[in-house]
Amino acid sequence: xxxxxxxxxxxxxxxxxxxxxxxxxxxxxxxxxxxxxxxxxxxxxxxxxxxxxxxxxxxxxxxxxxxxxx
Numbered sequence: 001x002x003x004x005x006x007x008x009x010x011x012x013x014x015x016x017x018x019x020x021x022x023x024x025x026x027x028x029x030x031x032x033x034x035x036x037x038x039x040x041x042x043x044x045x046x047x048x049x050x051x052x053x054x055x056x057x058x059x060x061x062x063x064x065x066x067x068x069x070x
Contacts, residue, residue, distance in 0.1 A: 003058065005039055007032065021058040022046045 007017045010028075015035035019025040025046040029035030047057050 003043060004061065005036075007035060019043055019046070021061045022050070023059060 003019055005017050005019050010016050014028045015032050016028045017035040017039040025042055027038035027042040029038050050057055
């Protein structure tokens with residue numbers, strides 16, 4: 001299964017990673033590799049909980065056009 005994730009560096013230098021199609025699924029790490037490894041584990045746990053609760057594994061995600069800001 002392939003899922004989208006976002007990755008950014010916070011003000012303390014940690015890498016924060018989130019899976020936007022699984023509400024509340026986020027993790028972090030001191031390095032990009034650590035953050036990615038941690039989100040893989042978080043995704044597995046979130047999917048397990050969603051399955052137990054009878055929820056769909058992911059929510060709908062769309063890409064939309066937004067006008068450019070000058």
